[in-house]
Amino acid sequence: MVAAKFSDTGATTEYALRASGQVKSGGSYFEEINVGPQELFKRVRIGPNGINEVISVFDTEGHQYFEVNHLSQEIVYIETTNPNAKRDGVRSILKPQVASRRFIVEQDSTGTYLQFGSGAENEFESDGLIDPATVMLNMTGKKYITDDGFDPNKLITTDKMGISPENTTLFIEYASNDALDVSVGAGGLNIISQADVDFPNDPDRTYSSNYSAVIASLEPYNTEEIVYDSSLPTIDEIKYRSYAINSSQNRIVTKQDYEAYVYQMPPSFGIVKRVCVYNDPSGTNKRLTLYVISQSKNGNLAMVPTAGKNNIKAWLNKNKMISDVIDVKDPVVINVGFDYKMVVDSRFDRNEVLARVQEKLEQKYAEKMYIGEPLYLTEIYNTINKTRGVIDTVKVKAKMKSGTGYASRIVEIVEILSKDGTYLNTPKNCILEIKNPSTDIKGMVV
8 A cells, every 4th residue: 555646745645455366267157957756966057067156056945065086975165254364464264064964066069057966955964074173185276276186994973975866956156267378468368347446434335526536546557468278288298297297196295296286287377388397406495496487378488477386386385295395486588499401302392391300390389398308409400311312411409589570599509419529418498498399390391
């Protein structure tokens, strides 16, 4: 809060308040579904498969149903306001709550479905539900928090997997995007279509001229780019991440565990394209440096916003070893390209062969490299030589790219080129990027 306007005598007449918050893309939709008599594991369709979040589910009696990762989870953590937030510096408090009414979300080509348990209302009293105090695992989720891991030897004291709604109406709110690209550049979020403001001294919302002036003064502005990565992981990336998640067993110990859990973080907390973990060689307390980078809407590498880095640390804290200390940082982007010369068989059209080689190289390097991954020039030789019509590759020369649209040049090519000239040795805190393959890769026939 700062002084914004002053009188002729220098006295402050108005203050300006700056606050930060979260934004969500898409729109909210409501649906009412009538359900009949009690049914084992009732399954209801709520809409198309384009739904990206179920916000809330209530029934006619006012009971709330909580989304969990699997029906065997019986405890959720509710976020409540901390009355001592100003003194403690903590905005919210997490309180455990028994979620006897719960559901999981299933999506397929036919739509989005809510799957409930098999219990009836009269079968669930205070007995048969586990005490929240006995839960030993922290749970994460939306406004309430659930857990992916549980002890299979101690699921719940009932076998009903939660209450199934019966003879009631479900009031469901969900969110969905109707736009393919929801990325916003810095400063692009600057229009308010409708402001919903409550004033403690005006419960009836009479809105005097002073109140109206406050509402009219609202000015949104995003200081950092809001990035949405619409690219899909490759088959190899899916295999790697699946193996890593399976072996981690819901705990973070190894380098692979850290990387796997960052990729597993829900996209609503931040988009991560590449991640890499290194031990700090100068540290004595198991200090780890985690480098993360995102991808902009045009496919180029982009830094993860500060809020995204904070979310990554919070996401890892629930499963990491207590002695590990994590620093989340941005890697240094090094934009590179290369030129190549080749000899073409005289029986083939030179331009057609050159076009085929160029297309293969652009496809090969369209996918972003990993942090610290070297660029092997020998692979470029092999790709060119395996193209029909090519006799031999005469030369491949790597080069730095700088200037408008490129990252600042921090090293020269000779500083990262190996002694035998066969690969670019990328520093551990850097990532190589061929930003524009169509222009950064150039070839000629000799």
